[in-house]
Amino acid sequence: MKYIIACIDKDVEILDELYNKLSRIVDSDYVIESYINAEQALIGCFNNIIAGNEILITINGNNTSQVSYDEFLLELYKNSPNTKNIVFKESLSLESLENIINNASVYKIIPRKLKKVDFELIVLEAIKLNAQERRLKDYQRVLEDAVDKRTKELNNINVKLNVLATIDSLSGVKNRRSFFESCSPMISYNRREKKQLATLMIDIDKFKLINDSYGHKIGDNIIKLMAKSTEAILRKSDVFGRLGGEEFAAVLPSTSLRGALIVAENIRKEMEALEYKTAKKQLVKFTVSVGVSMLCSTDNDLEAVLHKADLALYEAKKLGRNRVEVYEEVSE
Known part of the structure; x- marks a missing residue:
């Protein structure tokens, strides 16, 4: 499995800046993908999900496609609810932001001028949070499997006890x-x-x-x-x-x-x-x-x-x- 960081902005210089900042803090398990609009990003994210990869973070800048950011994030949320979505505050209207918060999720809202924020730290925190959630999910799955296994064992024991309590062990008929x-x-x-x-x-x-x-x-x-x-x-x-x-x-x-x-x-x-x-x-x-x-x-x-x-x-x-x-x- 690969962890995808999807960067979306119409400005190629911003995409290059995002790529340079991200490539310095992530290893080979993380794939940085650049898209010039939300429509391309949605297609790319869905292809990654189908391939078994996880959409870890999206970074949403200026968008020129017919698919708005709130539409993009709502559709992505249906298939990848744990994605940490970072949004440039200049990219969304108040109405769109309200729609996303009520129906999907936003991790951070930051200014488009990356020099004004500790961008790398925000991304590292998102990665760390995602890893914690993933470990918790794995632990819950292991715990559920253990509980399910134990429940089946107890059911089998109860069936055996019921048989022992009602059936004569030698003849095999009712005691x-x-x-x-x-x-x-x-x-x-x-x-x-x-x-x-x-x-x-x-x-x-x-x-x-x-x-x-x-x-x-x-x-x-x-x-x-x-x-x-x-x-x-x-x-x-x-x-x-x-x-x-x-x-x-x-x-x-x-x-x-x-x-x-x-x-x-x-x-x-x-x-x-x-x-x-x-x-x-x-x-x-x-x-x-x-x-x-x-x-x-x-x-x-x-x-x-x-x-x-x-x-x-x-x-x-x-x-x-x-x-x-x-x-x-x-x-x-």
């Missing part, structure tokens, strides 16, 4: 707390609207024997396989979670007893057909027992419906496992 939080409002709504709702309690049969025979790592993999396979059978509107150990539960809204039995039997058959192959090429098979209950007007909360499904599950275990049983009250 006990999240399951109850999701289902409790559903129970209240279905009771109030007198809609059908079914609950399943699902337990892996003889899970302790699997752990004892193959190890807890294989047992964990069986839990993952069972959870993934069961979730694939259930609808998106159903709520499925791990209550603890090898015990799972599902709530099926808008489901009749017949529909619940079909789902439960599909789960039982799917688990019976699954085979898990260990690293030692051993085939591990397992089954599940399922207890089914229906929401009744006397069930005050989720605990009551789950308790009935749990009693049905106990009956399925008692009758030989790998089966589906319905809570007796529903059967009658």
